[in-house]
Amino acid sequence: MGNDLIKKKFDEIDGQIDFMIELCHTLQLENQELLLKIKNFETELDKKKETEDEYLDQQALIHSKIDGLLTKLDDFANSDPEEASSNL
Helix, strand or coil: CHHHHHHHHHHHHHHHHHHHHHHHHHHHHHHHHHHHHHHHHHHHHHHHHHHHHHHHHHHHHHHHHHHHHHHHHHHHHHCCHHHHHHHC
16 A cells, blocks of 8 residues: 555656646746747837937927028028118
8 A cells, every 4th residue: 555655646746747847838938928029129119219319310400400590580680671682
C-alpha cells in the first residue's frame, strides 16, 4: 500500500509540473505578444512625435510669415504719404 501512495503522490506532482510547464509556455507567448505590442506602440508614438514636430515647424513658419506681413503693414500705415508716393 505504501508504494501505491508514493506512486499516487508522484503522479500528482507530475501533473502539477505539467500544468506549470504549460502555464509557463502560455505566459511566455503572452509576454512575446505584449512585447510586440509595446514595440508597435513605440513605433507609432515615434511617428506621431515626428508629425507633431513637423506641425510645430509649420506653425512657426506661418507665425513668422504673419509677423513679417504685419510688420510691413505697420510700416506702411506709419509711413509718410509723400514718402510712399515717391517710392512708387
